[in-house]
Amino acid sequence: MIVVEGNIGSGKSALAKTIADEFELKHFGEPSFDQLYVDDCGFDYRTIDHLLPPACRSCDIKKFYEDPHNINVASMQLQMYELRFERHVDALVHMLNTGQGVVLERSCYSDFVFADTMHKFGYISDIAWKMYHKCRYYTLHQLLKPHLVIYLDTPSDILLQRIRERNRPEEVNSKVLTKAYLDEIESVYKHNYLRSIRKKQSC
Template sequence: MSTLMKLGVVKVLTNQGQGCKIAACTFVQNRNIAGKSLRSSLPTPPPKPAPFDYVNKDYTWLRSLFDRTTHRFDENSKVVVVEGPVAVGKTKFAAMLAEDLGMKHFPEANMDIHYIRPNGCDLRMFDDQIPEDTRTFDHVNFNLCPNHRLAGNYQIMMYIARYSQYIDALAHLLNTGQGVVLERSPYSDFVFLEAMYKQKYISRAVRQVYYELRAESLEELMRPHLVIYLDLPVPKVQEAIKSRKLDHEVNGRALTTQFLTEIETQYKNKYLRDISTHAELLVVEDIERLNFDQYTEREEPKMKDWRLPREVDWADQRMLYTNQKFFLMNLFGIPKLDVPELLTSADDAYERIKVIESHPKFAYMEGYNEGGTLFKTKMSKYTEYI
């Protein structure tokens, strides 16, 4: 990581020639990513349209006639994903990278997206009042008790959390032109599922459901431009885990040598091999040699998701991630009645709902209170989860 930062992150090739236009699209691919040092040495770029307020407004077909998506793009309008084993330093690296590139940093998705509600309440506070099968279960619980009945449901919900965050990242890029840096993604989430399965933390049936949901949902996303893998041998990972002194990691039963080794195996033998057919895959020292402009042929698999031929195609993708996140998240609403560990009894579910809804903060729907309902015409637009 220090080597990369000494290089200025993106001391990239200085030849900034433009690539070829594709069909009727006005966007011309930029061949490199530019960091602070390079941007400061170049002429001031022409002004771009102001970012679109996608959180509160819909991007409609009519608006797309006047607000072109690619007019906000520049050389840093990219999706960058930082991957690596546990405790390798992804958060610090991704934050520094995003700051240098002028991109938005998305910290790693976690179960907070499911448990912390818009009214500020954390659903974990109800755990001692509700049946065990309906309680929250996050990474802390998993590290301490990886064979728990809820472990399989936890990993599926982690995939959903990463999926939700990735939609947000795509919406941000397409509506603002600002690139994004994420820590892990829904594309790599399966490495944890496979490690859990190999250690018999989850059943074959849960694994099958996971891949059914993955197949149903993943094709709706646009794959990243760049994946940076921070490599660290398992013995060094174990040292890093001990160094950060988190009790649930150090004294938990999940992060065994076999579990960490399987994560590394799945990363290197499966994920990195598969994602490299589309994205650039780099070790940190290689980032200065990026050249995205070499992939312009229609049948070239690399960067295929980002070579849309017409402006209307960009508008369609932008409308999908801006306006229709709710429908994308509904892809996970597939009932699976033959996997017991993914089911909760009706009685237990009722007890949970009764306890939560008795709390004063849950007396009203989000955005509502005891007064002013006459003038309320719509609910919040934004969808975090389902």
């Protein structure tokens, strides 16, 4: 199991797909909130948010970028952890049942990088942040860790340039994706995640 890690706009998808193609591995991309909100018939439950009270409405990455103080941001990040956890399990099932290696874009092990950054910037409350880490503590130890972690170390100036170039409206117009925010993600990656994952994995 190989995991490609990196900041927003660092080129994880391109590298992960290249590795998968070159070494005949199965590629697992980033999870999508469509997995939660779009049913098998194609109906998107986010379209009925206006019928629900604010606390019951959906919150995905796009809505977070539009309004980082959305009441449901903490729930969104916990849901992303769950999606990454489930994808990690799916990757392990594939690897152990077929013998084919896998390559993932980010992992549930690094998801806390974003939770911690959101917490520092005031987008997640102290109580929600502690609950997130408690959930992580009681679930993460049940998984097999990746064999290799590749971290794409990309300066924030280049990240911002790439974000502008790929021109996703929710990113380009977001007040969240500032140099300070991207620098904090990088800091948590390097000082917390990479140090902890390096203890037992190649990195």
